[in-house]
Amino acid sequence: MRRTPPKSARDYAPIVYPGIMLVVFFVIPFATMIAVSFFKRNQGAFYTPDFVLDNYARFLTAFFGGVLAFSLFLAIMVAVVCLVVGFPFTFFLVRLKRRAQILWLLSLLSVLSLSEVIIGFAWSTLLSRTAGITNLFVALGLMDRPEALLPGFGAVLTGMVYQALPYTILVLYPSLARLDWSLLEAARTMGASPVKAFFNVVVPVSRNTIVATLIMVFVFALGSYLLPQILGRPRQWTLSVLITDQAIYQSNMPFAAAMAVFLVLIALALVGLTTLIGRREAEA
Amino acid sequence: MSGLVLSEVRKHFGPVHAVEDVSLSVPNGTFVCMLGPSGCGKTTLLRMIAGLEEPTGGSILLDGRDITAVPTHRRELGMVFQSLALFPHLDVTGNIAYAMTIRGVGTAEKKRRVGELLEMVHMAGYGDRSVAQLSGGQRQRVAIARALAVQPKLFLLDEPLSALDAKLREAMQVELRQLQERLGITTIVVTHDQREAMTMADQVVVMGGGRIRQAASPVEIYRHPADAFVADFIGSTNLIPLAVENGTATAFGKPLPGIAAPARDGQMLSVRPEDIILAPAGEGALTGTVAFVRDLGATIETFIDIGGHRLVAASSPRDRPAVNVGDETGLSFHAGNAVVVTA
């Protein structure tokens, strides 16, 4: 690796391509969004370039605060549930025979090919009264009559976890596949049951992976706007749903942009806080 | 009986028979080394004793109790892994105290015991270090202290010293043996290093092809190897093809007086290099040509070709043999130093 600082333009060549990509796909769109968030909304038409704070002012109300809080809560719940389900799953997956692992990973990848719309409709059918799983429970004698399990918080959470779980497992997989199994065996020789060893060795050793996974799923879930609509009641509509409404149905781009900027900032702040706490603990 | 008893323990991985019908008694307080080339089944056997592998057949008894089906965490053992398996998320104290934490030992008692253990492995004052900050030898000591924290009934070590350099390894071998003697704990070490085994063990178990070839004291194994495999694996030896004609043992067509062997095929005579005595050409039981002489300082090795075989004689510098490459030389050995083995 070179140690001398780059001197000529040529020395910067290796970072030109990633630099351009970053500018084209992140800096320009995000800067545009920030700029639009300060534009003046012309009701009944579009917007004019300006510098006004109205869009942010409209957002800073108890109503949108509540929606934001729910969106963050939902994203955190999705991340936590995905981890609670995905971590043990991946832990067992990496111990399977290679052929079985490939089969599992392929089927997980195939779930990724499903669009949010398909996932939403599939779950709305699965949780419905007329064609859903409760009919199966009735047939098995577990329930008296079929019931609708949607719309509601549980349905939204289920759909979003289903959507995010393959990502969770694919992110956890490489790290758990590299896990030193002798750590677990060492814990067992010292009197820890497999479950105890899992919690006080495997989990803490994988802490960085866990934090990274939580952040990824959290950010992923924060952007979800179709599943809350399809599977939830209005109370479960996230900020992303309202942003979409403003952008698509109200053509209120400045307000949509302001909400989006706010959402990104809050998400970044939470991610920063999480990594900061993670580092503190690692040092402690 | 008290101690560890293995009877007809087997482990098959599909078509592979990793361990086959192993029976062994280890009295309490014994230091046992399981020795063998890689793939001989010694690690698998150790892992079955630890409960980390389930035997395909046979039983394992500890102090008269059948522990074959007892899960690892209830076997009351301490184990040092080849990778050491120190917990990276815990400091030295945390690692050593782990077994006590699991058992719910009180903080004060835990602290006292960790201090004691650190003292024992000469690492007092290192308690709050991160394991990443330690040298190889220090990590080794932490792993040993950790395994001994709750005074286990069995102390198992899987190639514990293989990551250390030669000098440190020898020092640790001595240290480990002294520690074991002090604690009187039943100890089983898996190693592929016969010097290590000779240094530490009360009893050496030589394994090959999934079976025990010989289990005996180091001197016994060295002096009276049970078969050619053991003879060859323990130290270096000369394996001389043996023929028995009319009740007389011969090698390379020459009679070997004093060697008694039954009339059987595939027998060999194991003679240690230091037991071969060089003689002037024409004297001695056998005659060969000097192929190479190696002066190692402490010993001088003379390589002699006889009838397509190469034998080695080791002498001390005081009795430096007066031979040169290409010379004819005679050689002999005392019958009592030669062991008849089968292949």
Next chain:
Amino acid sequence: MNDFSDRKIDRRTVLGTALAAGAALAMPAVARGADRSLKVGAYGGFFKKSFDENVFPVFTKETGIKVESVGEPTGEAWLVQLEQAAKAGQAPADVSMMAQVPMLKGMESKLWTPLDMKKIPNSKNVLDRFINKDPNGDVAGIGAVAWYITLVSNTKVFPTAPTSWAAFWEPDKKDKLGLLALVSNSFLLEVTAKTFLGGTNVLDTEDGILKAFKKLAEVKPNVRLWYRDEAQFEQALKSGEIPMGQYYHDVTGIAISKGFPVRSTFPKEGGIEDSGSWAVSHASKKVDEAHEFINFMCQPKIQDLVCRKNGTAPTVKRELLDLSDKEFAAVSSSIEPIIPRYAMYQKRSDWLDQKWTELIVG
């Protein structure tokens, strides 16, 4: 078809052929470019498919103008796209079918080219309420199709048809309704005003609107689904999962014809009549062709065709149409419709949106 347009087509055909032949001799590559064409935006999905199959080929046959149809997203997304493109001098479609609120918004931002009514003689056939005039009196759009949002219900769950929008408020409908999710596409304020507050005029004032909101809030516990996606509700309505709600009369008609146990009712207060208008982006360079297209669409026989094939209601006067009473009843109703207060959505857009969102989300 009248004589006038016949002659016109003849002349253009001759001229076009001569021109094309001349051009082909000189520059074969340009010859294809000289073909007259028009990009027409229609709502993606059923509308676009139906127009592609039944209407555009007739237009091309009659005028020689090729139609390239563009599927529009619903809502105001298309307006946003047209607006952005126009700023760059581009027109993703020359003529677009626009809903009424985006139509007004486009007028406000001067997105539309004022239409020259002299070039659209057939516009005299169109009902007055379907001519979009801006405050200066310029015509920005002309009604393309109309459709009704009616009270729909599952016949298995509700054997008797409801007769009034008031059915939504009845306690036995708890958690059984599917309603449109946005203030600007559900028109439930108008429904509330007409059903309970004596007419939509009450929505002229903020007080009146708040009154309507208050009455509408009572319906909230009965709503199971606030939908943006039509397919989502249609599926649930057919299966009886959500047995009642508001939905498009034409699409419900298709479901009935396929044997699903659903019905569409024009309540005694009237169905909600919404419509789409043809409008031309000012970035379009095909203004002549666009006028020709709109004129073509205003012919009663084309309106007949669209009503029959598309299931939508006509925008031209009933007496000019060739539709039988039965055919007319399938797409429309003689009950006075509830006309949405489009201007209200334009003027109070953000306030209404905020109140509405707070009502249903809060």
